[in-house]
Amino acid sequence: MRLVPIVLCAGCLEFGDLVDIERLPNEEETSITTPDDTDETPIVEPVTWDVVIKDLAFEPEEITISAGDSVRWLMEDGGTFHFVTEGDPNAEPVFESPRLDIGDDYTHVFENQGVYVYHCANHSLVMRGATVTVE
Numbered sequence: 142m143r144l145v146p147i148v149l150c151a152g153c154l155e156f157g158d159l160v161d162i163e164r165l166p167n168e169e170e171t172s173i174t175t176p177d178d179t180d181e182t183p184i185v186e187p188v189t190w191d192v193v194i195k196d197l198a199f200e201p202e203e204i205t206i207s208a209g210d211s212v213r214w215l216m217e218d219g220g221t222f223h224f225v226t227e228g229d230p231n232a233e234p235v236f237e238s239p240r241l242d243i244g245d246d247y248t249h250v251f252e253n254q255g256v257y258v259y260h261c262a263n264h265s266l267v268m269r270g271a272t273v274t275v276e
């Protein structure tokens with residue numbers, strides 16, 4: 142009869158070991174999550190920045206982004222159409238959107254640093270001098 146409690150004790154110890162083992166995967170999951178967070182920190186994901194075209198203007202007119210980022214122009218001007226054309230009027234554009242009617246959008250990826258001045262080829266007298274600065 143006295144052997145029975147001893148056997149039960151042994152069972153308790155084994156159960157305790159099992160509990161410790163069950164905790165180990167949780168610690169591993171925690172350590173796995175930490176390197177993932179660390180990896181994400183130095184990797185700068187490209188960002189898409191929105192510029193709204195409305196009331197014969199680009200808003201914001203000046204935007205500063207990082208190399209690799211994109212700018213997406215959202216055409217929200219009714220009753221007319223616009224372009225997003227890099228460079229001064231009469232110059233060969235580095236980039237140029239197709240004709241943008243209301244609801245259209247145009248995205249350009251800026252891989253290289255620099256200051257990109259752009260205008261609307263359809264309203265080059267009033268919609269000009271907008272800039273994308275790529276750092």
Ligand SMILES: [Cu+2]
Pocket residue numbers: 222223224261262263264268
């Ligand atoms: Cu225009």
